[in-house]
Amino acid sequence: MLDHQTDKRIAVLGLGYVGLPLACLFATKYPVVGFDIDEERIAALRGGYDRTGEVEKKRLLDLTLSETPFFSEHEGIYFSADIESIRSANVYIITVPTPVDKNNHPDMRLLFKASEIVGKVISNGDVVIYESTVYPGATEEDCVPIIESVSGLNYNKDFFVGYSPERINPGDRERTVEKIRKITSGSNPQTALTVDELYKSVIVAGTYLAPTIKVAEAAKVIENSQRDINIAFVNELAIMFNLMGIDTQEVLAAAGTKWNFLPFKPGLVGGHCIGVDPYYLAQKAQQYGYHPEILLAGRRLNDAMGEYVASQIVKCMVKKDINIKGAEVLMLGFTFKENCSDVRNTKVIDIVENLMDYGLDVVVYDPYADHAEVEKQYGVKCQSSLDTKKYDALVLAVAHQEFETIRFGDLKKDKSIIYDVKGLLPYADGRL
Known part of the structure; x- marks a missing residue:
């Protein structure tokens, strides 16, 4: 050998x-x-x-x-x-x-x-x-x-x-x-x-x-499963705090002053690793007669976040008396994470499809995504550049560095809303 x-x-x-x-x-x-x-x-x-x-x-x-x-x-x-x-x-x-x-x-x-x-x-x-x-x-x-x-x-x-x-x-x-x-x-x-x-x-x-090889295999699947479970926890916190009228980001900043607090943030969990690996571990466990509870509960919650975000966007629009049927939404970002072209298992599609089910017209802009691949995989057309059009809602779905210089005010109508999935904009009408 x-x-x-x-x-x-x-x-x-x-x-x-x-x-x-x-x-x-x-x-x-x-x-x-x-x-x-x-x-x-x-x-x-x-x-x-x-x-x-x-x-x-x-x-x-x-x-x-x-x-x-x-x-x-x-x-x-x-x-x-x-x-x-x-x-x-x-x-x-x-x-x-x-x-x-x-x-x-x-x-x-x-x-x-x-x-x-x-x-x-x-x-x-x-x-x-x-x-x-x-x-x-x-x-x-x-x-x-x-x-x-x-x-x-x-x-x-x-x-x-x-x-x-x-x-x-x-x-x-x-x-x-x-x-x-x-x-x-x-x-x-x-x-x-x-x-x-x-x-x-x-x-x-x-x-x-x-x-052993098995130890190495197991180590890999728990790396991402651990992140998935922790993100599911803060996503659940975001849902609860939104109901209570409390800013989740401010809560996490305050709690983060303790030396051993883990700095996870709420958000969409897609991609080819974190949103996938827990299922591999769960299936193997089930072959041994054990049904994972926490592992799959975290997956269910994270998989439902796209639908939740869409409902929150619509709620923000209703509060501003924006007519939902036919309203125009600009979705900023489509990849599964920032500054990356990977669209595999992106959860932004869940927001897009749910908003369309509400009757909204959604325009997607992503400077990183392969537009042909997005249309092939998801049936969604991406814009290659931003124009001067104004929208009823702006959704920051992915924190690409190019979006840091966007003048959001230039893209808004009089009653438009801004929804910040990533929790980066202090002036957003809604955020996780």
């Missing part, structure tokens, strides 16, 4: 928000092939364009190679959609999405497909490292058998497996991948050390070697 002396030839499967930055980081020290089944994505990356905005054009072009580096052992990255281009790798890192379906059940089809692909090209002694978020046990119980079946090789004899859960914060230019400490693990002690040393060679923040 591989050890610290073996030259590493790395294939990264899946070049999204997680895979591309990771592949580029490894490419500074190792020969890397970045593989994705999306041929348009591959063509764009070869031209220096990353639609996620996570890797700048100059960095992409500086690292990109015109042919596979595996035979020259030259550091850099070759982008490919051809499975044959990764056959000579000896380390395979899988970074594909693991979403939930419409019933909030784990959808691991992409992960299983990536495992099949690796099974077709893997050789004796190779290491496969999973980064995708899964429930405890998924790597060894669900993915490894696929590799064994397709390759005909034996686990922990002919090939070895590691798990190092992704820690990417989309849109964050300060806490980039190499600056976030990484959990590592392996299918046996030697593999664990090999995986840990590999990541340690590029992650300047260091690594934490977990004792």
Whole structure:
């Protein structure tokens, strides 16, 4: 098997928000092939364009190679959609999405497909490292058998497996991948050390070697589940304090003067991690006969916040005698978080759809979102710029930095309202 002396030839499967930055980081020290089944994505990356905005054009072009580096052992990255281009790798890192379906059940089809692909090209002694978020046990119980079946090789004899859960914060230019400490693990002690040393060679923040793959898997799902539960708590506080006529932000500021008060804020909980990972842990627990109470209660509350926000916007409008039917609303932001183009599992759509159910006309403006992707996924058209039109309601849904300079007064009619989902505007008519 591989050890610290073996030259590493790395294939990264899946070049999204997680895979591309990771592949580029490894490419500074190792020969890397970045593989994705999306041929348009591959063509764009070869031209220096990353639609996620996570890797700048100059960095992409500086690292990109015109042919596979595996035979020259030259550091850099070759982008490919051809499975044959990764056959000579000896380390395979899988970074594909693991979403939930419409019933909030784990959808691991992409992960299983990536495992099949690796099974077709893997050789004796190779290491496969999973980064995708899964429930405890998924790597060894669900993915490894696929590799064994397709390759005909034996686990922990002919090939070895590691798990190092992704820690990417989309849109964050300060806490980039190499600056976030990484959990590592392996299918046996030697593999664990090999995986840990590999990541340690590029992650300047260091690594934490977990004792087993299952521990590493469980650590990943509770990271985001913990945040989900805490945000659900402050969302519930916001609902209660709104009924009492108390400003939630002022309450949190006062409570925050205690040294051990946790600084969570109310808001929409979407995206590909916090709003998804709890379902993976819950499903696994249910297989053992335990129905999680707090975990799923937090999910239900957070999933309902879009509908709640929409009702509060309408209530504010009614108080100002604004005719609801046909009223025009400007929704500022559509991505799941600020300064990021990721629209996966965005909860802004819940506000938009509920406002439309009330009979309002909603216009969406987001300078970060891929407008074609928004229309494809959600059937919503985004404006590419702000015009001089005035609206009956302005909703700050996402705190993009570009919105800090907006002159809200120029966009208001005489009786317009401003609703601040993010709690940033002191002059808003309503906020969480």
